[in-house]
Amino acid sequence: MSNDPIFETLTPSQFITFTIPNSINHPCYLHTPSIRVAVLDSPVGAAADDLPKVAAMIVPDQRETDWNFCTESGHVQLLFNSPNLSRLILIGNDLPPNPEPSVYIRPPDTDTMDREKLEDELQPLVMALHPKVCFRKGLPEPLFLTYEDDVLYRVIIARFVGPFVGEFVVEDVEIEINCDSSKKLRRRLRFKRMPNLIQSQVPLIPDIGDGEFATELTLDSLRKMKHTKFHVDTTVLVQPYLTPMVSGLLLISSHLNERIQLGFTPRALCLGVGGGALLTFLNSQLGFQVVGVEADDAVLSAAKQYFGLNNEKSIKLIVGDAIDMIQTNSSQVNFDIFDAKFDVVMVDLDSSEAGNGNSAPPPEFVQKSVFQSVRLLLHDHGVLIINVVPVDEVFYMKLVEELKDAFHKVYEIDVGNQDNFVIVATLSPTFSSNDHDNGFLKRLRYVIQGGYMDSIVEL
Template sequence: MAMDAAMFESILPSRFITFTIPNPLLSHHHHLLRVAVLDSPVQPNDSPRVALMFVPKNRHHDWIFSTESGHLQLLLSCPQISRLILIGEQPTDGPDSPTIYRRQNQNDNVYQKRLEENVMPLVIALSRNFCVKDGILDLPILNYEDDVISSVVLDRFVGAFAGDMLVEDVEIESECEKREFRRRLRFKRLPNLVQTEVRIVPETELSLDLIKIGGRVRFRPDIGVLVHVYLVPMVASCTLIGSYLGERIQSGFRPKALCVGVGGGALVSFLRTQLCFEVVGVEKDEEVLSVARRYFGLEDGEDVWFHVGDATEFIEKRAHGVNDGDLDAKFDVIMVDLDSGDAKSGISAPPLEFVTRNVLLAARLVLSDFGIFVINVIPPNRSFYETLIREFREVFSELYEIDVGNRENFVLIATVLPIVSSASDCENPFLKKLRLVISGAYMDSINKI
């Protein structure tokens, strides 16, 4: 069926259309290009703009570029754009689908330039009402850039709640001369969001120059280091109650943490192995925990316990004295890392249903008198964040904040009681340990709000 260009003469919020065309640079008919057109879910302003993006070569199978949710996240990251046209190779399914990506070289840049020249008439036809003004073409071409040098998909899974997910090893750009390898967990519902990321190291002693992603060398996770950008400031929040935690440890007690949203288990493993916490992890999807144990170094033990189910129900039951296992009801720290799960509103955290007054009151009840509630926040707008702060103020004594510094994440910290600093904190063994295992800069950048 022929495509009618007239259907693209207006912006229709959330309209998503894909079709294929022969690749003009390749003579074989089975080489197709996928063209995807997505209109923003937000009503356009008086002068809607259209942008074009080419899929990086050899990444056309990546969910970021091959799914509607991935396309939507790309569009929402460009707030001035009302329509995004995405062009790349047509993904193919099956066991022979490529799983290895390596960043394009100069020859690939030449290929993209030639492709741009050949498809531009089609792109203009799909956006003529918006990209040609007073006879001048106004059509920005966006480049997708990230820190991935190469990647390989290790495995794919389907969870009852998480849905499709994959585990991949990547090599990323490093600020130092030493090469940096990571393992990532990603969900198809929010493909542009890395759910979990851990450092990986080769299992065998080889020169790094001989190692490449997708080769024969096997990697193992290094659970003693936090690399996900907001996890270090979340752990740094323990500085606020360092005196209390230090006294507990000196008295022979292990501090207790509740981690809501386990994912690959990077935070759980770090608190347990590096800071000697007793940890309870709550994860809604049992398959996610299985993946974490298999690929991310998450281990079971006497000092760690996992609950599969809804986090809200778990906290409210605890608040009313319903306990599973032999752990005490009170926690010294609650750390929450949950995303909204709704790609249509962009990447945001936490889900609104988790920060209602009833849930916050229950959370306060399961915290010790000197406990803190720590939550990763990705606010979609300023009003969301201000509303969140008001909700916390109604329940907790004091609020603190750490700006992660990536223009996306904030760590919000709520305390059961006002914080009282101790003159002996400089000698506190817990704080000394904390400074050894995380960046001290975050420990010194906690602001009361």
């Protein structure tokens, strides 16, 4: 294996897995007779004058058949999580290819010195999987990454396969918040094609039956209690970018308040539904009529079954390609599908290409023709709000410039991490009124937590 020329050079997007006998037999990490090794080269080549950055990761115990670690799409996302990485090597136990485990409980932390000893034993293997160019200036220093997430306990409660998104799961999780003692319960939607991306999540509320007493409110103990039932809380938004998206309504709050006073119900078009948290919130907390467009009917079934999304008169759900649909219907005066114009179009579409990492919106959305179609769907004082996870700075700048060409003003809201932004594009000048005169703005400030409304900046 160390002499295999296939590993001597970097080949964009090359993905190879193999097994070798386990000579280490570590009690916590590598304890199967064989170990599985997966090697992925980045789709983005390193600059000619730079030494490639190569890293290895030991698969966490009990996560070997987790989609994050046993699929190529999961491997791609792990690679993109580390900036400028040219090759990622995963090393883990060789287990049968079972479905993602239904229950996961985080094992206790291992001793740091013990882990460092294991990494030392794996160094020859990792060095053998470095491309030749890495030795140009001497022996490289093997780099080991660690994987950490917030999940303490996870149980998969439903599995689906959709014709568009493929296999996905609905799962209940117990997570730790800010590495302190506080813990929260969440219901999540996760796709196999992008397993590290949480597509949707909502708070999970346990309803403890009569006669039951929970000595510790862990998800594991709650599930073991005979009469415990769970429901979701749709009155708050916990997905990090959803609150900033709703905060963008501040820019047209006076327009919305005026329409409400005239007897009109505000209307929102949501491109991308997922679990439906945004649609339900706009409807129940802010009084919008909502139309949601989702590419896969299986996702809508999961949203209605497990995330509290109701397909009622005030929430209309449509199955189809969102981009094709807005371009087709914006040119029709009668609006066969959408019925009428909207006050806001909210875009929560991610790229379907796992090779792009976690990115949004898809490249095909960033076109003049699409933005012109959106304009035709909006009222004169309407607004377009987009969840943006840019592939790179060039993509982001192109998006902003295209929006500036099509709309009156473009604004940015920083979600609070380096990768996520919310972009707001208005069709006309905004005007403001104070909270005393604006009932909609009062309501918006009441239901939205955090200071996102005060952090909107014009680009």
